[in-house]
Amino acid sequence: MDKQEGGVAGEDEAVLLPLFERKAARFRGAYRVFSSTIMVGICLIWFYRLLNIPNGGGETGKFWAWIGMFMAELGFGIYWISTQSFRWNVSYTHPFKDRLSHRYEDKLPGVDIFVCTADPIMEPPTLAINTVLSAMSYNYPPEKLSIYLSDDAGSEFTFYALLEASHFSKYWIPFCKRFKVEPRSPGGYFDLDSSMQDNGFGQELLAIKKLYEEMKNRIESAIETGKIPKETKDQHKGFSEWDLHITKQNHQSIVQSLIDGRDINATDNDGHQLPSLVYMAREKRHHWPHNFKAGAMNSLMRVSTEISNAPFILNLDCDMYANDADTIREILCFFMDEKEGHEVAYVQLPQNYDNLTKNDIYSNAAFAASGVEFAGAGGYGAAFYFGTGCLHRRESLFGKKYSKRYRGQWNIETKKNVDRTISDLEEASKILASCSYEKDTEWGKEMGLIYGCPVEDIVTGLAIQCRGWKSVYYNPDRKAFLGVAPVTLDTALVQHKRWSEGMFQIFLSKYCPFIYGHGVIKLSVQMVYCVYLLWAPISLPVLYYVIVPPVCLLDGVSLFPEVSSIWFVPFAYVFIARNGHSIIESLSCDSTLKGWWNSQRMWLTRRTTSYFFGFLDTILRQLGLSQTKFSITTKVITEDVSRRYEQEVMEFGSSTIMFTIMATLALLNLFTLVGGIRKVVLDFRVLDQLIPQIVLCALVVVVNLPIYQALFLRSDKGRIPFSVLFKSMVLASLVCLIPVN
Numbered sequence: 001m002d003k004q005e006g007g008v009a010g011e012d013e014a015v016l017l018p019l020f021e022r023k024a025a026r027f028r029g030a031y032r033v034f035s036s037t038i039m040v041g042i043c044l045i046w047f048y049r050l051l052n053i054p055n056g057g058g059e060t061g062k063f064w065a066w067i068g069m070f071m072a073e074l075g076f077g078i079y080w081i082s083t084q085s086f087r088w089n090v091s092y093t094h095p096f097k098d099r100l101s102h103r104y105e106d107k108l109p110g111v112d113i114f115v116c117t118a119d120p121i122m123e124p125p126t127l128a129i130n131t132v133l134s135a136m137s138y139n140y141p142p143e144k145l146s147i148y149l150s151d152d153a154g155s156e157f158t159f160y161a162l163l164e165a166s167h168f169s170k171y172w173i174p175f176c177k178r179f180k181v182e183p184r185s186p187g188g189y190f191d192l193d194s195s196m197q198d199n200g201f202g203q204e205l206l207a208i209k210k211l212y213e214e215m216k217n218r219i220e221s222a223i224e225t226g227k228i229p230k231e232t233k234d235q236h237k238g239f240s241e242w243d244l245h246i247t248k249q250n251h252q253s254i255v256q257s258l259i260d261g262r263d264i265n266a267t268d269n270d271g272h273q274l275p276s277l278v279y280m281a282r283e284k285r286h287h288w289p290h291n292f293k294a295g296a297m298n299s300l301m302r303v304s305t306e307i308s309n310a311p312f313i314l315n316l317d318c319d320m321y322a323n324d325a326d327t328i329r330e331i332l333c334f335f336m337d338e339k340e341g342h343e344v345a346y347v348q349l350p351q352n353y354d355n356l357t358k359n360d361i362y363s364n365a366a367f368a369a370s371g372v373e374f375a376g377a378g379g380y381g382a383a384f385y386f387g388t389g390c391l392h393r394r395e396s397l398f399g400k401k402y403s404k405r406y407r408g409q410w411n412i413e414t415k416k417n418v419d420r421t422i423s424d425l426e427e428a429s430k431i432l433a434s435c436s437y438e439k440d441t442e443w444g445k446e447m448g449l450i451y452g453c454p455v456e457d458i459v460t461g462l463a464i465q466c467r468g469w470k471s472v473y474y475n476p477d478r479k480a481f482l483g484v485a486p487v488t489l490d491t492a493l494v495q496h497k498r499w500s501e502g503m504f505q506i507f508l509s510k511y512c513p514f515i516y517g518h519g520v521i522k523l524s525v526q527m528v529y530c531v532y533l534l535w536a537p538i539s540l541p542v543l544y545y546v547i548v549p550p551v552c553l554l555d556g557v558s559l560f561p562e563v564s565s566i567w568f569v570p571f572a573y574v575f576i577a578r579n580g581h582s583i584i585e586s587l588s589c590d591s592t593l594k595g596w597w598n599s600q601r602m603w604l605t606r607r608t609t610s611y612f613f614g615f616l617d618t619i620l621r622q623l624g625l626s627q628t629k630f631s632i633t634t635k636v637i638t639e640d641v642s643r644r645y646e647q648e649v650m651e652f653g654s655s656t657i658m659f660t661i662m663a664t665l666a667l668l669n670l671f672t673l674v675g676g677i678r679k680v681v682l683d684f685r686v687l688d689q690l691i692p693q694i695v696l697c698a699l700v701v702v703v704n705l706p707i708y709q710a711l712f713l714r715s716d717k718g719r720i721p722f723s724v725l726f727k728s729m730v731l732a733s734l735v736c737l738i739p740v741n
């Protein structure tokens, strides 16, 4: 074929075109210069601290406060330097799905999709089946798709909901494909305003919506009454697994096929094949550690090997429904690219949420993080694995090491198991999902997801990197997955505590990137990991900065250069440049100014509460005094809470110790600000010396305004409880009494 013609792309030419491209971020060079100037500023600050150490003599208090400031700034500076490893190499990836279809449409590989759920109360089964249904309706050959739902609660109601979903899918999938609706999670779709407009299929829409509502009502009323109708139970042999003795923590393994994709009669209402659908509850016994989500994933990996054994595995949390029907095709471009594809172990997409408010009060979106930082890690071929929204190559997840000779096995036929009946497969799978199966094996160590850490995802991603594989970060324009973000401050803080704790545990374990990754991954990648792994300890300098300078201010002890001194310049420059850049970065990632401001409050609150407690708990765990736990993020809310969330009013309500710390710090800064201003009014000459500390306190106060409101002005249920107010008043006053000199 004549390549010059250009019209119809010949196969030869098509082979030459890559399936994805990687582009360096704009302004990368300018950013490097800018960041070097901040670096100079930081060095000058360190230098200033060392040059001006107060002599111990009459001012021991000030001496120690000064040393502390130096340590804190050393901490901030070093941490900031490691964050630069992200921004140094930001690049964005873009797949070409049309080229993929053109070249490989009839050779597309099988994909197994794992959905994990763990608690029918905190994660309602209707939520999970919406995710399942969205995955079943991917624009992908159904005979190559298998969906597995892992239910760590072993709940009959979740099984029932999945059975309902398997019936509903016969209507839903053809509906989606015929009218090309998006998203393909029925709940997500019906919530859209556009779904209610007249789009030419009003009749069908009403009919399917009615079916969905009826199904939802049946599931919800079964849960409410605690009973599943007998006629329903007779529909599937699977219900016989549940007897009176089954509890969440104690049950046998259950593997039930709801749709057997090999069965030619398993078709939707248009006569098209349906994807396979399997329910799994791995065995749980009191005396066996179950290793949380990692344990569930590893069981899923084995069970799916037995049943479908697709070369690729997509992992979704139960709330993360698929928002774009073409995502699988897009992601496969990275794996099937002829030149680089065989090096890729996984492709991670960002976690997005469909319940964010305009200014994102709890800063859940992590705009800057998904826009820039993760793309920065991806720039090194070292994207993180974030647990959900990640497509893995089965072999690398199973523990295979990358070798230069490796050429990818994606074109192996998906296992057909022609000679085995579905009950044979179920029985064999049950053994694979039993507690004792993993005993004396490499599961949880060299195979599958790694155990012993509440952020199994990050540590597993790191281990895969260290086995020589690359990973890709891909942030598509249309969000690929949408989940449920925490809507109360408490849940948001607890989630971050789990993350910071888990990540610090990795740092202190044998998986510490500097040790485990030494000589295997680049230093820049080791640093990129550490930015996250060191969330917990970075709480210490932050706490220091919001406690000591204010207390010193009360006593008139100055800890910064005078405003008129030349040494003030680096402090001001670093502060302004850093924040200015952070504002620009957020705005360029589609956040609002108010959203940025809210993220600063959350930044402070997380560091002084979640990360601090994460730090303490990790230390206790190292000393053997506490155990790893995984507090599941609740995905349901009451109407009252939901209303306040919509209005972007912070929700406190409960009286956790985290709120006491938060309120104490807010009050302390308020008191000392008043005290500091009083000092200046009384003696104007100290203004020059004290103004930096006054500004620092004032910033903390201004950013915390919603907290004072919740302490003193609000009367709704979401306000800060009186007990917290009382405790924090007492604590803040006591701290104010600490004499510095």
Ligand SMILES: O=c1ccn([C@@H]2O[C@H](COP(=O)(O)OP(=O)(O)O[C@H]3O[C@H](CO)[C@@H](O)[C@H](O)[C@H]3O)[C@@H](O)[C@H]2O)c(=O)[nH]1
Binding pocket: 116, 117, 118, 119, 123, 150, 152, 291, 292, 293, 296, 316, 317, 318, 319, 386, 387, 388, 454, 455, 456, 457, 495, 498, 499, 502, 630, 631, 632, 633, 634
């Ligand atoms: O014993 C457990 C605990 C949790 N899960 C599932 O794990 C997922 C994540 O739990 P969630 O409470 O939603 O935590 P998040 O903080 O939102 O999750 C993020 O962080 C976790 C690590 O801390 C990762 O496992 C997740 O994939 C990632 O989305 C959910 O689908 C749960 O059903 C289990 O299957 N078994």
Ligand SMILES: [Mn+2]
Binding pocket: 317, 319, 483, 484, 633
């Ligand atoms: Mn979640």
